[in-house]
Structures are given as C-alpha cells and as structure tokens.
Amino acid sequence: MHSNTSNHSNTAFFTKNTFQESYQEKILTGDRPTGQLHLGHFVGSLQQRVVLQESHQQTILIADLQGLTDNGHNPHKVSTNILNVLADYLAVGIDPSKTTISLQSAIPALSELTMYYSNLVSVARLQRNPTVKNEIATKSFGLSIPAGFLTYPISQAADITAFNGTLVPVGDDQLPMIEQTNEIVRKLNRIAKEDILLECRPLLSHVPRLPSTDGKSKMSKSLGNCILLDASEKDISQAVKSMYTDPNHLKVDDPGRVEGNVVFTYLEAFCSDVAYVETLKSQYRRGGLGDGAIKKILEDCLQEVIKPIRERRHLFASDKAQLIDIIREGSDKSQTEASAVLHRVKHAFGLTLF
C-alpha cells in the first residue's frame, strides 16, 4: 500500500512547481455521514486507513455537504451522524494526531473551489459520468435530480485538490471520479500556465465488499442486515444467528457450500487464523459441520473484534465536547491547507486583488 513516488522525479514538474518543498504523497478519503459505520466500512476502508496513517499524510473528510446532495429535504439524516462517524473513526484507531479528520461544511474554501471548477466542466460531461449515472438510476429522484447531486463530482474534485491529495482510496466504481478530478486539474493548470494543482491516482482496494448478513441487499441499518461498530453482544449474537448460509445445507451431515455463504465470508474477513478457517471450510464442504457450530465460531470471533471497538466508541461518544474539539481542530487545519490551494486557483483566474 506504499505510495508510488515516481511522479516526484519528474523534473519538468518540479521546475514549474512552486510548492514542492511542502509536498509529500497525500491521501484524501472520507465518508458521507448518513449513518453509523458498520463492519462493511471496517473491512472496506477503516482498517486500511489505520494502516495508512502510519506511512502517509492522510485527511479524512466527513462529507456532510455531499451527504446533503441527496438529503436536502432530510438534513437530519446527515447532521445527526457527523459525530457518530467521528466516534466510529476514533473507535477503530484512526488517530487525530496522525490523520486530519475534518468536516466538509466547516471548510469554506472547498465551496469556493467548487465554484471555480464549475466553470470548467460541462453539464454534458457530468451527465456522462458513469458513477453519477448509476447512482441516479438507483435513487428515486425521478426527473428531479438536485443540481448539487449532478455536480457533486466537481465538489469532490475540490475536496481532493484542496489538500493536494494524490492518492485516493476508491473502489472500481469510483474511478470516473478520479478521471473527472484530473480533467479539472489539467484544465486549471493550463489556465494557470503552471502546475498549481496535482493530479491524483486511485488507491484501488482489493478487499472484496463484505456482504450484508442477509446476503442480498446493500447493508443498511434500517434493514437490520449489518453489524454496527457499536453492536452490543446481543446484537452480534442475533445478527450472526440470522446470517444467510447455504439454503440447501439442511442437515449437519449434508455437504455445504462455502461460496456465497455469508458466515464463511465473515470468517475469512474477521478470523485471523487463516489455516483454521480453511479447515472449517473443508469440513463444511464435506459435510459434518453444522450451521449452528460455524455461527458459534463466527460469533465468538466477532465478539472479540467488536468488544474493544464498542468500548472505545462508548468512551469517545460520551464526551461530545472532545469530539467537537477534534473535528474543529481538524477542520481549521484543513481550511488553512485548502486556503493555500484556493489562493493559487484564484491567482490563476486573476482574482487576487487583495
């Protein structure tokens, strides 16, 4: 996961660049605060962030403004989850002394950058964005797609460039966002006649997406098919008991399928003893290992993984003032960084009179 630093040896880049001294490979990532985080996030991104903060500059943006782009009329869903998400971050070990955690709405420079970039992206280009197209198809906007939703790739480009983000952890489906960002970067650099913004590249995750406990729908708190990071012992127990296994594995002695069997997917993701999981899989395939037995093993494992996270989370969540201090400090730092980038962009447009 270490960064490829080949860009740095590009002499042309350095010659033209005015801020190389402060430059280091930097990660920009984040979440829309529309719900508490769950084990899907833990596997998909949080664990990686905990590792990356040791080797990289990392900014994690709680993207409340982006959360509003499809919740404009239901802002409560966003506002009430900001501190939830922050507590989740802290609980899993994201350390504000190593990672800058900031709040999008508390960084005015991001909105300002979005305004400038909006003039360099056509409506047709936004409408062609495959990620946005897919998302629009799965949401119930009808013909009423909010302007903020169509244009959110521009806002995302502002987020990435504002922190000189060069490495952006994404899934395959988010690659068009990176491309859109780099198009804006190139246009801006052409206007500025120097490389004032950095292109970014994806840090593709190779971790497969964790399935929901029902093995069907997307994880969602309201569907009760995910395990939250503060799940109680009882929540965990119930969630594992209800997990989708192999519907044809009716008797203990029957051979069972491991593929698509949610219990095994979770065992693979959370049981650190790989050899043990392989043994269980063989046994299950052969027959002779009951669903009850593997669920008990998984439950024990999840209880062990979640217990310290839950405890830390309760501790952090109980001190709201501390949470606010953390996000305020991170946001202030981010606003300072983003202001420097904004200044370069405004200068490119000739708008630094004072």
Added chain:
Amino acid sequence: MHSNTSNHSNTAFFTKNTFQESYQEKILTGDRPTGQLHLGHFVGSLQQRVVLQESHQQTILIADLQGLTDNGHNPHKVSTNILNVLADYLAVGIDPSKTTISLQSAIPALSELTMYYSNLVSVARLQRNPTVKNEIATKSFGLSIPAGFLTYPISQAADITAFNGTLVPVGDDQLPMIEQTNEIVRKLNRIAKEDILLECRPLLSHVPRLPSTDGKSKMSKSLGNCILLDASEKDISQAVKSMYTDPNHLKVDDPGRVEGNVVFTYLEAFCSDVAYVETLKSQYRRGGLGDGAIKKILEDCLQEVIKPIRERRHLFASDKAQLIDIIREGSDKSQTEASAVLHRVKHAFGLTLF
C-alpha cells in the same frame, strides 16, 4: 421608487422571525465585470442607483464569479475589469459611504450558500429557466454549457438572500431569476420551520434600453458602438458623428423620422430640457433640420454629461490602492452580513456543531 413596506406588518412573519430589528428594505444589485461600463449602463441602472442610495440600504456586487461562468477559459476578461467597473461606479456618484460595493469572489459565504441551495433546485428546473435558456441560445456553448452557467441562478439566489435583499432592480427578462430565488427561499424556510430568509420582489425599470450608436447590435466596446463613461471628447464626437439616424433623410429639407433615430433617442435620454427636444423633433419631422445640426446639439449635450464623469473616473482610476481599499472594505462588510445568513441556513440544516 420607495419601497413597499407592507411585508413588515405581517405579524406572523415578525413573530417567527429572529432578526426583525436589523431589518430594513434592502436592495441587491450588481454587474458582471466583463467590460467598462457605458452610457447604456448609466441610463439603465447607474443613475437609479445614485438615487436609491439616498433612501435605501443598497449593496452592489461586482459579480466576478458569475462573470467566470461563461469566461472560465478567458478569466482575464473578468479580472481586468473589476477595478474598471468600480471606478465607473464611483465616477457616476455611487458613494461607498452610502452603498456597500463588494466583490463576489471575496465573500466566501456566497459560495457556501450556493452549495446548500444547490440541493434544493432540480436540474430540470434550471433547464426550464427562461432567462438561462435564452442566454444559452445566444451564446456559442454548443453542447458544452458549463455547469457553473446552468447553475448561476442558484448563485444569484445566494447573492440576493445573503444580504437580505428584498428589492432587486431587474429588467423584464430577469423576472425568472426572482422567481427562482423565492422558490429557494420558501424551500429553505420550510426546512427551517421558520422564516429565516426573506422573499424578494423585482424593482422593474421603466427606462427603455438605450440603443447602440449603430442602432442595431447590442452595445459592445469591441464593436465600437457604445460610448464609455470615460470617453474622450474626440471619442464622443466620433461616436455621435457615426450615429444611426433616418437613412431616408437625405437632404436637410426632407422630412425625417424620429422613431428609431438613435440621435433623438439619446437626446431624450441625456438632454434635460424636454421642451427643447420636443421642438427639435417637430422641426426634424417637418423637414428643415439637418442630421449635422442635431448631432452637434447631441454632442454638446453628451460632452457636458460625460466631462465630469470622465474627470472623476480618471481621478479614481489613478489611485489603485484607494480602489482596492474601497472594494475590500465593502467585501468585508458583506462577508459579515452574509455570514449571519449562512449561519441561519447551516442551522436549518443542523450543521452548526461549532
């Protein structure tokens, strides 16, 4: 032109409103700084502003960000004209001690408000906006309409509401902008469950649009068919000499047409002696008044109107530091005002954690 204050007596409004004490009818107006101002602006808006500043709170926004929405790749056109437009304002008598003159790009709260409002306006609604539709039709965007251009009515709503603007001087063609703003205001107030934003109404100008000197195209410095506010004596003389009159009025004794005759339109607009202009019109219609003669009368009149403006303009333009001080002070004041409105909007969305 005095404001209709009937809104103020709406008890329900006052009961729910938290900022009535600081409230006064307020005008928001402005210009895109894409060129020096000319006599068309003088007649169409500047004279009115000089009058209104005596009776109203007035904010004039130099809308550089809006100027970029169709000049993103040619920002020089915008940036070089900010101080030109400011000098034009001062030259005609707009007084920064009475009118707040501010620069859009220097007021971050405007960009922030635009982001929030973007979530409440659909793309389809923007595409239906008649003003935007007309403008798109007359510009050479092709299929590449910049996102910032399509969404500029949202940014304009931010401008108006940020200063509690309740009275917006517009031409007929701009009425859809007022409507769009009030739609956003109502949506926001519904989310906030109180009237945190004020609806605005148009202050319709009844002054007919001043024609260009060629009587055909829109006024444009590059076409040389307009008279700038700093036109030299020679510029004025040449402009009047080239003015479109009645093409069938070939000899002095021929009867001439006054309608569509640019010289007479200008005489009506700039000669304060209305009776004298009426006498000239009768004489021209009858025959016996040559184009040379009426042009000489108009030229004398314009020389007299423009001389003091030109002199004041040169004075202001020669002190760049003073210009910057004026626009900086106005912008700072505007940012303070806009921040208060932004705070209410963020509060409505639940985003005032700190």
